[in-house]
Amino acid sequence: MSTYCDHCGAPAGAGDHAACRAARAMEPPRYCGECRRRMVVQVTPTGWTARCAEHGTITS
Template sequence: MRPAVETTYCDRCGEPAAGVSHEGCLAARELEPPRFCGHCRRRMKVQVVPAGWTATCVEHGTLTGH
């Protein structure tokens, strides 16, 4: 699921969140973890396990999901 916090960048494609339709990204994020930090656009370290996933930005910390 997408975080409830407003972000500057799309966490799937890394492009600016405003001004562009991210319908494909939203659909993909139902099944996939984020790949980019929504705050700084850095590529995140992502680990997927059977119980869920973790995505870590060196600047903004870790997100988890299942």
């Protein structure tokens, strides 16, 4: 489980992230779930990539 919400960047255990989970069904992550850094996101017609400077790249 991630420490931070990858959509809003808030601590994962704080508050209700139902809206974040719903948004993530259609959007790539914006924040690293491990360190809360803003990620560099690239969306292409075939998917997306999100890169954290500390933790590397994830893809759709």
